[in-house]
Amino acid sequence: MWCGRAQLEGHGMEAAQVVIIGGGATGAGILWDLSLRGISATLLEQGDIANGATGRCHGLLHSGGRYAVKDTDTARECAAESNIIKAIAPHCVDDVGGLFVQFAQDDPAFFDQWQRAAEAAGIRSRRLSADEARELEPSLAANILGAFTCPDAHVDVFRLVLANLEAAVARGGRFKTYSKVTSIHTANGHVRGVRYRNALSGEEHEISCEMVINAAGGWAQSIAELAGVEAPIYCDKGTLLVLNHRLNRRVINRCRQPGDADILVPAGPTCILGTSSIRVPGPEGLSVSPEEVDRLLRLGDEMIPGLVDARILRIFCGVRPLYAPRTAEAAKGREISRGFALLDHETRDGVGGFVSIVGGKLTTYRLMAAEVCDCVVGKLGIIAECATDKTPLRPAIDRKTHQRALHLLPHPVADKMERRLGLATVRVIETIEARPELAELVCECELVTRGELEYVLGGSAPAPVFAISDVSRRTRLGFGPCQGTFCGYKAMLAGYQTHRWTAAEAANRFSAYLHERSRGQSFIHKGRQLEQLELNHDLYGAEQPFCAKPGVQDGN
Amino acid sequence: METNRYDVVVVGAGLSGLVAAGVAAHRKLKVALVATGAGSFVTGPAWLTAREIRQASTTADLGEAIDFFCEIATLAGCPYTGDITTARFLPSILGDFHSVALTPLTLWNAEPRKGVTTAIVGIRGLSSFDENFMAERLTEQARLIASGCAYTARQISLSRNMGVPVTTLRVAQCFDRDPVFREELTSALRAAASGFERILIPGILGLETSAEQIAQFERELGCQVSEIPTLPPSIPGLRVYHHLESYLHKIGVELYRGFPANKVEIQDGLCMGLQIASPGHPLNLRCRSAVLATGRSSTNPLGLEYAGCDQQMRPLNSTGSVITRNLFVAGPLPHSSDGDHGNAMRILTGYRAGSLAASTRGNHAA
Numbered sequence: 001m002w003c004g005r006a007q008l009e010g011h012g013m014e015a016a017q018v019v020i021i022g023g024g025a026t027g028a029g030i031l032w033d034l035s036l037r038g039i040s041a042t043l044l045e046q047g048d049i050a051n052g053a054t055g056r057c058h059g060l061l062h063s064g065g066r067y068a069v070k071d072t073d074t075a076r077e078c079a080a081e082s083n084i085i086k087a088i089a090p091h092c093v094d095d096v097g098g099l100f101v102q103f104a105q106d107d108p109a110f111f112d113q114w115q116r117a118a119e120a121a122g123i124r125s126r127r128l129s130a131d132e133a134r135e136l137e138p139s140l141a142a143n144i145l146g147a148f149t150c151p152d153a154h155v156d157v158f159r160l161v162l163a164n165l166e167a168a169v170a171r172g173g174r175f176k177t178y179s180k181v182t183s184i185h186t187a188n189g190h191v192r193g194v195r196y197r198n199a200l201s202g203e204e205h206e207i208s209c210e211m212v213i214n215a216a217g218g219w220a221q222s223i224a225e226l227a228g229v230e231a232p233i234y235c236d237k238g239t240l241l242v243l244n245h246r247l248n249r250r251v252i253n254r255c256r257q258p259g260d261a262d263i264l265v266p267a268g269p270t271c272i273l274g275t276s277s278i279r280v281p282g283p284e285g286l287s288v289s290p291e292e293v294d295r296l297l298r299l300g301d302e303m304i305p306g307l308v309d310a311r312i313l314r315i316f317c318g319v320r321p322l323y324a325p326r327t328a329e330a331a332k333g334r335e336i337s338r339g340f341a342l343l344d345h346e347t348r349d350g351v352g353g354f355v356s357i358v359g360g361k362l363t364t365y366r367l368m369a370a371e372v373c374d375c376v377v378g379k380l381g382i383i384a385e386c387a388t389d390k391t392p393l394r395p396a397i398d399r400k401t402h403q404r405a406l407h408l409l410p411h412p413v414a415d416k417m418e419r420r421l422g423l424a425t426v427r428v429i430e431t432i433e434a435r436p437e438l439a440e441l442v443c444e445c446e447l448v449t450r451g452e453l454e455y456v457l458g459g460s461a462p463a464p465v466f467a468i469s470d471v472s473r474r475t476r477l478g479f480g481p482c483q484g485t486f487c488g489y490k491a492m493l494a495g496y497q498t499h500r501w502t503a504a505e506a507a508n509r510f511s512a513y514l515h516e517r518s519r520g521q522s523f524i525h526k527g528r529q530l531e532q533l534e535l536n537h538d539l540y541g542a543e544q545p546f547c548a549k550p551g552v553q554d555g556n
Numbered sequence: 557m558e559t560n561r562y563d564v565v566v567v568g569a570g571l572s573g574l575v576a577a578g579v580a581a582h583r584k585l586k587v588a589l590v591a592t593g594a595g596s597f598v599t600g601p602a603w604l605t606a607r608e609i610r611q612a613s614t615t616a617d618l619g620e621a622i623d624f625f626c627e628i629a630t631l632a633g634c635p636y637t638g639d640i641t642t643a644r645f646l647p648s649i650l651g652d653f654h655s656v657a658l659t660p661l662t663l664w665n666a667e668p669r670k671g672v673t674t675a676i677v678g679i680r681g682l683s684s685f686d687e688n689f690m691a692e693r694l695t696e697q698a699r700l701i702a703s704g705c706a707y708t709a710r711q712i713s714l715s716r717n718m719g720v721p722v723t724t725l726r727v728a729q730c731f732d733r734d735p736v737f738r739e740e741l742t743s744a745l746r747a748a749a750s751g752f753e754r755i756l757i758p759g760i761l762g763l764e765t766s767a768e769q770i771a772q773f774e775r776e777l778g779c780q781v782s783e784i785p786t787l788p789p790s791i792p793g794l795r796v797y798h799h800l801e802s803y804l805h806k807i808g809v810e811l812y813r814g815f816p817a818n819k820v821e822i823q824d825g826l827c828m829g830l831q832i833a834s835p836g837h838p839l840n841l842r843c844r845s846a847v848l849a850t851g852r853s854s855t856n857p858l859g860l861e862y863a864g865c866d867q868q869m870r871p872l873n874s875t876g877s878v879i880t881r882n883l884f885v886a887g888p889l890p891h892s893s894d895g896d897h898g899n900a901m902r903i904l905t906g907y908r909a910g911s912l913a914a915s916t917r918g919n920h921a922a
Contacts, residue, residue, distance in 0.1 A: 496689045
């Protein structure tokens with residue numbers, strides 16, 4: 001369970017200067033920032049990495065264009081931050097660029113307003129005629145009137161979180177997954193430590209610390225309650241559809257007041273359409289109705305004619321954990337600022353050493369982390385500057401390793417592996433050189449070799465896996481059309497063959513994985529993915545859940 | 557436009573479509589079978605679980621339908637074993653036991669048997685099957701169902717380079733076509749089987765293999781052999797499909813393979829024919845009656861109008877009125893409310909729709 005530096009010896013109790021709660025982008029960013037400043041920190045995550053909003057979003061690295069008109073501050077932040085992320089984590093970003101497209105049915109005034117607002121927010125942009133836009137994106141509707149370019153990009157959220165964690169571990173940071181915080185100890189108005197339960201073994205442990213950072217996103221309020229304080233969160237559900245082709249080359253935004261289904265992001269071999277905006281009571285137990293799906297498809301079809309018939313691989317929803325102070329109570333989801341807030345519970349509530357970071361967005365995770373850490377070092381009385389904006393998350397891979405990979409694997413396979421594994425690529429190359437059968441492609445959609453799979457399952461990988469869906473988050477295995485039907489089975493066998501799991505454990509994990517994957521498909525009520533589900537059913541039998549009825553979804 | 561005339565046109569080559577075409581052809585009618593490819597049942601072991609049978613057992617004609625299916629399967633050269641009143645435990649792809657009523661013969665002898673020494677034999681390089689995993693799981697699962705059968709894992713290597721990774725389809729094709737390969741496989745398996753009364757192997761014993769050939773293979777091995785289902789390409793399911801389709805062809809059913817039926821021509825509530833979206837120009841098939849067994853995909857040629865079917869298996873629109881009187885739906889179509897889509901239901905609905913279509917005099921285009 002332990003990652004990074006070995007458990008502190010001595011009184012048997014673990015200790016760290018800072019405990020971070022939440023393994024999304026923000027939490028991982030904070031761990032990296034603190035580690036870079038030389039502060040010992042431990043991150044606790046109740047599930048696997050990127051289990052909440054981080055793992056359930058578009059994967060859009062905003063250029064800021066989306067917020068240009070309404071929220072200049074957020075737009076400016078996004079513009080600056082997206083450039084930083086592209087520089088420090090190029091392996092996580094697919095810098096495809098984006099378009100803000102004007103459609104005949106939308107308000108033309110907004111289009112002109114956008115140009116001025118984008119300029120003011122410092123977003124690089126160029127005006128295109130309708131013909132020029134359609135030349136760049138031939139699948140766009142014929143009735144478009146024009147477009148603006150912008151530097152939008154797709155970011156692999158799982159890889160980004162992992163990159164932050166791995167970088168932190170290399171600097172002495174530690175993180176634990178499947179560790180749910182059950183209580184926060186305070187004494188004399190100051191936090192002293194936290195207690196957490198291992199979700200797999202049920203064992204409870206304690207960590208003593210000087211500070212606790214609540215970066216639990218949608219769960220921030222329930223964490224705050226452990227310390228008897230408030231971190232008011234407005235949970236705003238967004239539903240996204242994964243379509244089985246890249247229908248677009250660039251990110252396509254509809255240039256109008258932000259609304260439903262007006263962003264289409266090319267993501268690996270798929271594209272993601274979203275979102276909706278519906279208030280929900282909490283981040284768990286979300287579901288999607290067929291009407292919601294039809295509505296998203298219909299709106300998407302206005303941008304890309306024919307999209308309505310595209311094969312949906314998966315439907316997922318996440319919760320935007322928006323910060324909702326009492327004054328914002330009356331506002332609705334999209335009207336609440338995408339800005340973030342740092343709540344210092346010492347000044348607010350008299351609980352020393354406890355801060356919450358709430359709201360914000362994926363694109364600004366690094367900035368959020370930097371502000372939290374500035375506050376934390378101040379409280380700890382340490383002088384250390386933030387350096388995450390200038391420090392690459394991992395060193396570049398050397399040419400020789402690249403050449404060796406190309407000797408063994410086709411170019412796209414080698415390329416994807418290098419982007420995922422970084423310096424660890426060399427280990428996988430060595431195993432494939434020794435055992436050529438490890439070059440087998442286990443997941444043909446995301447080009448995952450058996451060698452890479454065995455590495456991720458093995459003990460030397462920096463982020464241990466406990467479930468097959470964890471393997472998916474490390475490698476993207478099972479994110480294609482089969483949704484793990486074939487490659488998940490092979491991952492199960494690999495887990496058995498590498499002695500990671502006994503036969504019974506492996507089979508149980510695979511059943512859980514199939515269940516989780518089929519829940520994400522259970523909202524699909526039409527189209528060719530139903531054939532895949534039926535095939536799944538024939539293969540694994542009636543014991544597997546099989547229905548076109550809306551269910552409850554917890555998986556990513 | 558080209559036109560061909562039939563008594564019955566069946567769309568879909570899953571179990572329901574194949575059975576429906578078989579019923580009509582056995583009544584000496586002129587039958588066409590239109591399909592883009594094999595039905596999804598081929599990815600599984602093509603068996604009928606006890607649970608499916610139980611769910612379908614409220615219907616009076618289940619026995620009749622199953623008898624007919626077993627009859628054509630035997631005639632086709634891929635006989636089924638078992639019956640609807642009994643069940644036995646057979647290993648699944650996940651290494652647990654499913655309670656199965658009827659199954660292709662090659663899977664039948666894999667049940668846990670107390671005191672029978674059993675080896676599970678894998679093939680080196682066949683990455684979708686792991687004999688150790690299977691042996692460990694089955695031993696454990698056999699203990700749970702109190703049969704106490706122990707399974708031992710063995711692995712064989714074949715000298716021929718069959719690619720990396722080896723697939724079950726590649727092995728099955730070599731098994732079908734190459735006597736030298738079959739001989740090598742036999743002697744390798746014989747060595748692995750020495751000391752055992754029975755061996756279980758992944759489904760690899762050819763797509764065209766007949767029941768007699770399997771019996772011959774067992775005699776050469778000197779022990780009982782049975783297959784375990786694998787990931788696709790899953791040979792047991794494909795083998796059933798292959799045999800049934802060849803049989804239908806042999807008894808005069810005309811096959812239109814590779815392209816979907818995309819339009820149903822309806823006049824005054826009667827289906828006059830179907831159109832096949834073949835490249836170049838569409839092909840029109842005229843018919844007296846039709847069976848639609850296109851599965852749960854979106855390619856239902858009735859399009860959005862279809863909203864379920866009535867007791868006589870005729871398609872209904874959203875207001876509940878019959879779309880066409882001489883077209884019958886079989887198998888799991890979209891919007892069908894039956895929760896389970898097992899093979900028993902596929903056979904039953906195929907049999908019914910085929911019988912109804914065969915006895916319906918629709919239009920007189922033919």
